[in-house]
Amino acid sequence: MTVDALPSPVRAGGFPAGFVWGAATAAYQIEGAAALDGRTPSVWDTFSRTAGKVRNGDTGDIAADHYHRYREDVALMAQLGLGAYRFSLAWPRIRPGGRGPANRAGLDFYDRLVDELLAHGIAPVATLYHWDLPQELEDDGGWTNRDTAYRFAEYAALAAERLGDRIATWTTLNEPWCNAFLGYGSGVHAPGRTDPVAALTAHHHLLLAHGLGTAALRDALPAGAEVSLTLNLAAVRPLTTGPADLDAARRIDGLANRIFLDPVFHGRYPADVLADTAHLTDWSFVRAGDLAEISRPIDSLGINYYTPTVVAADDPADPAPRQDGHAGELSPWPADEGVRFLPAEGSRTAMGWPVDADGLYELLTRLRDDLPGLPLLVTENGAAYEDYTDPSGAVHDPERVAYLHGHLAAVRRAVTDGAPVRGYFLWSLLDNFEWAYGYSKRFGIVHVDFASQRRTPKDSARWYAEVIRTGDLPH
Numbered sequence: 001m002t003v004d005a006l007p008s009p010v011r012a013g014g015f016p017a018g019f020v021w022g023a024a025t026a027a028y029q030i031e032g033a034a035a036l037d038g039r040t041p042s043v044w045d046t047f048s049r050t051a052g053k054v055r056n057g058d059t060g061d062i063a064a065d066h067y068h069r070y071r072e073d074v075a076l077m078a079q080l081g082l083g084a085y086r087f088s089l090a091w092p093r094i095r096p097g098g099r100g101p102a103n104r105a106g107l108d109f110y111d112r113l114v115d116e117l118l119a120h121g122i123a124p125v126a127t128l129y130h131w132d133l134p135q136e137l138e139d140d141g142g143w144t145n146r147d148t149a150y151r152f153a154e155y156a157a158l159a160a161e162r163l164g165d166r167i168a169t170w171t172t173l174n175e176p177w178c179n180a181f182l183g184y185g186s187g188v189h190a191p192g193r194t195d196p197v198a199a200l201t202a203h204h205h206l207l208l209a210h211g212l213g214t215a216a217l218r219d220a221l222p223a224g225a226e227v228s229l230t231l232n233l234a235a236v237r238p239l240t241t242g243p244a245d246l247d248a249a250r251r252i253d254g255l256a257n258r259i260f261l262d263p264v265f266h267g268r269y270p271a272d273v274l275a276d277t278a279h280l281t282d283w284s285f286v287r288a289g290d291l292a293e294i295s296r297p298i299d300s301l302g303i304n305y306y307t308p309t310v311v312a313a314d315d316p317a318d319p320a321p322r323q324d325g326h327a328g329e330l331s332p333w334p335a336d337e338g339v340r341f342l343p344a345e346g347s348r349t350a351m352g353w354p355v356d357a358d359g360l361y362e363l364l365t366r367l368r369d370d371l372p373g374l375p376l377l378v379t380e381n382g383a384a385y386e387d388y389t390d391p392s393g394a395v396h397d398p399e400r401v402a403y404l405h406g407h408l409a410a411v412r413r414a415v416t417d418g419a420p421v422r423g424y425f426l427w428s429l430l431d432n433f434e435w436a437y438g439y440s441k442r443f444g445i446v447h448v449d450f451a452s453q454r455r456t457p458k459d460s461a462r463w464y465a466e467v468i469r470t471g472d473l474p475h
């Protein structure tokens with residue numbers, strides 16, 4: 001199954017025939033087996049071992065032990081009726097240390113997983129990089145070192161050569177914004193660096209890795225395989241339509257959205273972003289030919305959406321506390337002087353993120369207009385809540401059901417209004433290691449008891465299975 005081969009007539013009231021129903025996870029968040037079969041540490045192994053970086057000192061050493069329990073997990077996916085499963089490959093499992101030959105034992109794991117998925121009629125959708133950079137590459141500068149982009153392309157080729165005969169949809173990167181700006185700007189994600197120039201440099205090298213990786217995938221994959229990129233684009237809203245608030249929205253739209261969309265789809269960086277950041281850098285890390293590399297055509301765009309971004313003008317002399325949903329004392333946004341971040345209205349999830357499904361509709365219809373004809377996938381959407389386990393062991397999560405219902409209704413509305421959305425991947429299949437929050441935040445539709453590794457589908461899992469079965473939302 002490939003994403004743009006799907007028919008897309010919209011059935012009255014429902015989702016299009018052939019709409020892909022999926023769920024998503026990421027390697028470091030679920031696999032565990034951190035030192036098994038030749039895997040070497042990633043920046044997240046190092047970061048989670050650094051005192052004070054991850055809540056409770058949690059690490060991904062064991063996580064949901066998916067490395068050993070993938071069969072049970074695929075059986076759960078089959079019970080749900082999933083048509084596709086989005087997961088990530090661990091770079092330090094496949095190419096330990098980030099350089100040199102492929103690690104057969106590491107590839108074998110994904111080989112088994114992919115075969116298990118296919119045996120259950122579930123299409124594997126693989127992301128090459130969901131933030132687990134081999135530590136040795138970080139030691140040499142990580143994403144601030146241009147060399148890392150070339151190592152990524154080699155890794156992409158190794159993965160595609162082994163798995164490309166069975167995986168039809170490949171994603172180069174997951175959320176490079178988070179990796180660059182949280183990882184190198186505010187430092188709340190690995191590798192924990194706090195330098196806005198490093199963040200912008202990392203941003204460019206991640207995009208270069210996307211471009212070089214796309215080329216490597218095209219060379220290694222059979223004709224018809226699809227290459228994609230997943231971005232956490234922001235639904236940016238000005239607080240008022242006054243010129244100062246509109247300018248704050250322009251600035252953040254530049255740093256969240258156009259800083260990706262312009263280079264990837266138009267081969268240029270936005271002039272206003274270059275101007276806004278000129279006091280930090282002259283962008284001389286962008287070399288001749290890079291933008292042509294970065295703007296190689298891709299087959300679809302993945303969008304991860306959780307909550308909108310509301311901004312207003314701020315008084316630089318007396319800045320208001322930043323409420324953009326990202327933890328940490330430092331701002332992840334380079335050059336956000338004069339911008340005030342406010343929460344949207346409405347109820348909040350356990351992450352403190354306001355629930356606002358209209359933002360997803362706004363994003364999808366904007367992309368319909370800005371990138372005509374490009375197939376879109378919602379590659380992540382979901383919510384953390386304090387789930388209630390009743391004395392019988394059942395997990396009731398009505399807030400998550402309401403969140404999913406509202407957001408899927410927004411997707412359906414966007415599709416009805418012509419947005420070419422081909423599928424939806426719920427975040428997440430399993431409760432997992434939620435980065436700096438460790439195991440304290442549960443996003444799964446399947447509860448994981450981390451002490452026993454017992455899996456219990458929550459009410460939301462049954463609800464989602466019914467949506468998948470009927471191809472529509474319950475009334």
Ligand code: FCB
Nearest residue numbers: 026174175178427434435
């Ligand atoms: C996204 C990440 C994903 C998960 C969700 C909640 O930013 O891609 O791994 O942590 O947020």
